[in-house]
Amino acid sequence: MTFSGPRILLTAPAHFECVSGRCFFVSIVSPANNLLPTSLPTDNNPMRQVERIPARGTQRSMTTSKNDNKLRWKRRLQSLRFRGKGKPRPHARRTGVESIQSRPIADWFSGKAFSIVHRSNLVYNTCWEDPRLDREALELGPEDVVVVITSAGCNTLDYALDGPKQVHAVDMNPRQNALLELKMAGIRSLDYEDFFQIFGQGHHPQFKRLLRQALMPDLSPFARQYWEKHSNFFTNPKRSFYFCGSSGTVARICNFYMNRKSGLRDEINTLVDATTLEEQREIYERSIRKFFWTGLMKRFVGSDTTLSMLGVPRQQRQQVELHFGGGITEFMEHCLETVLTRLPIHDNYFWRVYLTGSYTRECCPEYLKEDNFQKLKDGLIDRVSVHTNTVEGFLKSTDQKVTRFILLDHMDWLSTYRYPLLVSEWQAIMDAAADQARILFRSGGMKVEFVDPIPVTIDGKQRKAGDLLTYNTELATRLHAVDRVHTYGSFYIADLNRNGSAS
Numbered sequence: 030m031t032f033s034g035p036r037i038l039l040t041a042p043a044h045f046e047c048v049s050g051r052c053f054f055v056s057i058v059s060p061a062n063n064l065l066p067t068s069l070p071t072d073n074n075p076m077r078q079v080e081r082i083p084a085r086g087t088q089r090s091m092t093t094s095k096n097d098n099k100l101r102w103k104r105r106l107q108s109l110r111f112r113g114k115g116k117p118r119p120h121a122r123r124t125g126v127e128s129i130q131s132r133p134i135a136d137w138f139s140g141k142a143f144s145i146v147h148r149s150n151l152v153y154n155t156c157w158e159d160p161r162l163d164r165e166a167l168e169l170g171p172e173d174v175v176v177v178i179t180s181a182g183c184n185t186l187d188y189a190l191d192g193p194k195q196v197h198a199v200d201m202n203p204r205q206n207a208l209l210e211l212k213m214a215g216i217r218s219l220d221y222e223d224f225f226q227i228f229g230q231g232h233h234p235q236f237k238r239l240l241r242q243a244l245m246p247d248l249s250p251f252a253r254q255y256w257e258k259h260s261n262f263f264t265n266p267k268r269s270f271y272f273c274g275s276s277g278t279v280a281r282i283c284n285f286y287m288n289r290k291s292g293l294r295d296e297i298n299t300l301v302d303a304t305t306l307e308e309q310r311e312i313y314e315r316s317i318r319k320f321f322w323t324g325l326m327k328r329f330v331g332s333d334t335t336l337s338m339l340g341v342p343r344q345q346r347q348q349v350e351l352h353f354g355g356g357i358t359e360f361m362e363h364c365l366e367t368v369l370t371r372l373p374i375h376d377n378y379f380w381r382v383y384l385t386g387s388y389t390r391e392c393c394p395e396y397l398k399e400d401n402f403q404k405l406k407d408g409l410i411d412r413v414s415v416h417t418n419t420v421e422g423f424l425k426s427t428d429q430k431v432t433r434f435i436l437l438d439h440m441d442w443l444s445t446y447r448y449p450l451l452v453s454e455w456q457a458i459m460d461a462a463a464d465q466a467r468i469l470f471r472s473g474g475m476k477v478e479f480v481d482p483i484p485v486t487i488d489g490k491q492r493k494a495g496d497l498l499t500y501n502t503e504l505a506t507r508l509h510a511v512d513r514v515h516t517y518g519s520f521y522i523a524d525l526n527r528n529g530s531a532s
């Protein structure tokens with residue numbers, strides 16, 4: 030790789046600082062693009078060498094700087110390669126992800142894409158995990174205190190319908206929480222017809238008026254500002270809310286593609302209303318397999334940028350490809366085929382909303398059904414609270430003992446480069462968990478090997494998380510087989526046993 034033109038763009042991941050017009054590199058960025066502490070290091074850890082490269086045109090001669098440059102590049106790539114190949118990274122040994130090969134430049138770029146998407150966007154405009162399975166696994170009762178990651182908030186409202194004592198919805202992306210807040214304000218202050226138009230059909234001609242008059246008083250300052258700015262998400266009948274946000278934009282591009290392919294739109298509309306698996310299979314074989322999964326669509330779906338917009342960081346892609354030999358595109362193809370040919374489509378609101386842009390009153394999340402809407406309005410909604418924080422940060426701030434944890438697939442995000450964050454998060458889970466607490470999580474990977482080795486301290490003793498968890502594999506396998514989303518490799522239901530070594 031030769032470097033000409035401005036160094037910033039082409040340099041390896043680095044933090045750039047200008048002091049009185051001269052620019053310096055002051056630290057190295059981990060492939061996950063989170064800046065490592067920028068304080069000047071004292072130890073001579075090669076990974077954190079300070080490098081000062083004078084800006085272009087300073088007194089140093091070009092020739093020497095060219096060689097310096099080459100030398101610096103060689104050292105930088107070596108250090109990154111050292112992290113990727115040869116001796117596995119320290120935590121890789123503990124977490125059994127030795128075989129994940131890191132490709133530093135690709136990792137860096139996809140990490141960058143992911144953090145740009147997640148730092149400034151609503152990513153999930155609908156929850157992409159099946160709460161029907163979760164509710165069966167959770168067996169919620171009136172004494173339960175639940176912690177769930179918000180995502181789009183649909184599942185939080187679903188769990189509240191089982192009447193637990195408290196549901197804490199936690200997300201580090203405030204826009205996700207702003208969406209849940211909007212739904213909660215709608216349940217409290219709108220009638221069902223207006224509510225369903227907004228969140229069922231994804232647009233309402235009077236949305237701006239309803240927002241100002243009825244919803245705003247119930248929103249936090251961030252949520253008010255966010256929806257004031259993005260009220261157009263709900264005002265365009267041609268572009269429903271479910272085609273907004275980063276996941277929604279990917280769905281919109283796929284729909285644009287399907288509408289352009291002659292006849293495919295009609296086939297899709299017939300498919301989502303199919304009443305038998307035979308009918309579904311016939312349409313899938315006749316149209317979807319041939320006309321949807323073209324080379325162009327496979328490249329689009331398999332690109333890291335698209336995956337970032339869908340909320341799938343590279344670490345998660347690596348988890349999928351760890352055990353699924355065919356790569357992520359084939360994995361997605363396999364998932365879609367299973368959903369459209371082996372699972373009944375009539376109540377699959379997950380795929381209906383992304384294939385058509387809206388729900389129906391029969392095929393929609395539970396909180397959107399009239400009787401459930403009323404139950405929430407009559408009081409269950411008051412058991413839900415929303416927190417913008419990391420899971421670890423929230424658990425360290427609450428003094429309630431938590432009996433149920435729903436961690437979604439977020440641990441995939443922390444499974445490699447951010448493993449230390451996962452370790453401290455699990456310590457917080459152990460500290461906040463009631464005995465016999467139940468923990469649910471999913472992964473893109475067919476098998477999760479990074480949870481059980483996590484070191485935790487319980488009653489002053491060092492233990493491994495896996496020694497304290499009892500997995501209900503039979504139930505998880507049975508439920509996972511009928512998952513209506515069906516884009517996860519595996520599902521886990523684990524009970525915490527603080528005292529003994531688990532079975």
Ligand SMILES: C[S@@+](CC[C@H](N)C(=O)[O-])C[C@H]1O[C@@H](n2cnc3c(N)ncnc32)[C@H](O)[C@@H]1O
Pocket residue numbers: 152153155156157158178179180181199200201202205340418419420421437438439440442
């Ligand atoms: C991991 S993704 C899961 C999305 C889920 N699969 C879905 O589609 O509904 C969801 C959310 O987790 C949040 N998240 C990820 N790591 C988190 C953490 N450590 N603490 C709190 N929220 C986190 C992200 O901001 C994002 O909104």
